[in-house]
Amino acid sequence: MAASFYHLLAFVVSCLVLFLSCISRAKRRPNLPPGPPGWPVVGNLFQAYRSRKPFFEYVDDLRCRYGPIFTLRMGTRTLIFLSDAKLCHEAFIEKSALFASRPRENPTRNIFSCNKFTVNAAVYGPVWRSLRRNMVQNMLSSSKLKEFRGVREHAMDKLIDRLKAEADGNDGVVSVLKNARFAVFCILLAMCFAVEMDEETVEKMDEVMKTVLITVTPRIDDYLPILSPFFYKQRRRALQVRKEQIDYIVPFIENRREALLNPAPDRSSAMSFSYLDTLFDLKVEGRKSAPSNSEIVTLCSEFLNGGTDTTATAIEWGIAQLIENPEIQSKLFDEIQSTVGDRKVNEGDIEKLPYLQAVVKELLRKHPPTYLSLTHAAVEEAATLGGYDIPTDANLEIFLPGISGDPRIWTDPEKFDPDRFYLGKEEADITGVKGVRMMPFGVGRRICPGLGMATVHVHLMLAKMVQEFEWSAYPANGKVDFRGKLEFTVVLKNTLKATINPRVSG
Template sequence: MELTDLLIIFSVLFFLCLWWRHLSKIRRGSKNQLPPGPPGWPLVGNLIQVILQRRHFIFIIRDLRKKYGPIFTMQMGQRTMVIVTSSQLIHEALVQRGPAFASRPPDSPIRLVFSVGKCAINSAEYGSLWRTLRRNFVTELITPTRVKQCSWIRKWAMEYHMKRIKNEASENGFIEVMSNCRLTICSILICLCFGAKISEERIKHIESILKDVMLITSPQLPDFLPILTPLFHRQMKEAKQLRKRQLDCLVPLIRNRKDFVQKGENPNSEMVDSLFGLEPNGRGQLGDEEIVTLCSEVISAGTDTSATTVEWALLHLVLNQEIQEKLYKEIVDCVGKDRLVEEEDVEKMVYLDAVVKETLRRHPPGHFLLSHAAIKDTELGGYAIPAGAYVEFYTAWVTEDPDLWSDAREFRPERFVDGDGVGVDVTGTRGVKMVPFGAGRRICPAWSLGMLHINLLLARMVHAFKWLPVPGAPPDPTETYAFTVVMKHPLKAIILPRSYVG
């Protein structure tokens, strides 16, 4: 170890001691206490305890919930985390008192490399920058008029999707669901951003880079002990190299589009066009780096959540042919056996909606929402919530709560037709029974577009093919945890043509 690293370590220990003493005084002197939680070690809090358990964080959270109740605190290094798990408290924080908990906590140094100082809808603090970026996104992508104008993109991508899976089944005898769905949804979102149909090879290249970005920005030790960041210079160097690859990949698309627009050859306005002249308060005009960050955010967030949901839905249709046939019958009753399923058709399909909602309930894309932060010192559930603390909403528990759902572990779409799912609001506005897209001020702005992509893709695939397990290799529903909660072993299935495939 170099002398410089040793000096850094001793300096870190000294400042951590000071910080721990300061934190202890604040806790002893505070009139309103933080929520209860497991006792921690000096300097590192509960961080080492969690690491030594060698279990995924969600299993630790479930155990702590049983012991400490619906709201509790963990001290993860220098990061104070308040974990909220109950339906009532989630609704109170995000909806009833939305502005109070609408901000984001500080980003790690590595995340700041990719967000260009938090110039992104997901990571921006609650304020004028966030409002400007979100308003522009909604106007350019989510309004009914814009969704209809962009239907040609989905038509092109869906047609190519159906032909591709048919060819793959012919060549291999089966198809891998996740890779095909990711490719299709990623191609839709790239085209929505840049207005360009690009090659499959290039789409896969973009997808691969953005997946690497999500992996490298996942929580790491310096996130919890930022004072150790100088010791992780190798990781920071890797992050900067990956950022350069990301820019090299996407900046040409941005500049080509800008040239196209400046020549007046632009029949349709795409999302990236609106960013060229956008000037958020205090930042001036956005540059290529900020535009890369904003477009990457749209592509990454929309691809993983939608593709994961389609894969989980098809898993249950493969395992339960009765549900699959009931869905197929509804589709045929609506469009016949030979007509193509259109976007307006899926809005009429009650059972399709039930299958998708039950998939999102049973397999929420994330077990936690993105971290929230109080904009100032406040309280929740009778406990103090300091400004800047990481407020983590463990929403997966809500979808399993026996007080809210009967037979919660069972996949039963009928519950959304005539059971305990009737009238459930997936946005959480009227109450929290499931919030796959978040709730309140920071709800995913593209949740309705995501639902359209999921419903249309699933309806097209079930209408065209009967989905069956691969003989001798039944699907494995074991979960693993990446950016979203995915199948540990990607779903492979046999398809048998039964209607229009085009």
């Protein structure tokens, strides 16, 4: 009888403990933003796949249905999307330290980031502060950028020569993205390694960088780790690509190290300073040793990849808009002519070209190179945003077109209209300090450190290309297809081909 009583008591206690545990778990369940219902285990993963749309279009559809903050469950990952200026201001300006970190990465990405040893990938803390401080102060400050003016001018001359050569051999038709990308990459290579490389070396380095980007493209096992055993070939391939990347880049590192230790009498072929120079003896908080060669490869790769495709993409969209809006192209050319005359436009002229500045700002508003900004993560469990909980293991994603195309804060946002800025009808601080209305480079503590360099490149390239050539549609009288597709950035779905006619000076 006593035994039965104790069994019954044990059963009741067990039930009570289970009940209280369930209540406790329910209380701990975060109050996430709304979102589409998902399936067990996979969440919304297959729904996104079955939509047959580019992911950014799928996100845009959900934004229209669920509002400016919503949740997607992608396998084991929780993605929370923001597409509202006020929410972004709350997250990245008012609560900037709270949402300044990065989420966990898949193992393949960690191979290439040396366990988050990069400015963009590092979690919020001493490593990130050290790496960012070094990049900004020693490389990307306005004074340091001026030291590479000659590099940019040389690259612009090469760009114009390449466009002329391609047009001469192709009935006036040129590829915009390919040539813009080559020019920007040449600038960044010179800034990174302090040497001017021949075309064959540039193309080989570009191939190495592209292979890395392709290799780290997200896969389904990033969201469902249980499937990882089925992707062993991809992981093996990632290790091979990483080895090839290190084997190719380390000799450039060692050559520069040797040149600094034993400078040659004639250094006319080398530049006096580079990003690489800042990394050899870089002191990182919490570490006793300087970066290893593999870490230096990672940091150099970040520098090159971060500034190439974004800038080239902006140029492609910019030329597309100038073709589609010839009156804007004419107005821009007239401003350059009246300000610069027959001499070559240079970056010192940019501040005297207000319409050019308006065109570039409108370009970055209408066509941010990436539609989803770099992912953020909360640094503590108590984080809230817009009245919702933001768990530390959630990916906080920013859908940029939802902000820069918001009719509540922009007049006729679908129209490409530089006059909104040129005539002072509307204004926007792209740094977000004075308020968030557009954020092509992010805002707050994790704002892109290359903002100043990127805007210099875009202004200078557009000015040069418009000064030298009149741009028109190919085929003649055709319309530009402004649909986008996701590569490393959002580029035109149909790569832009254009017809150029040299301007007649004087």
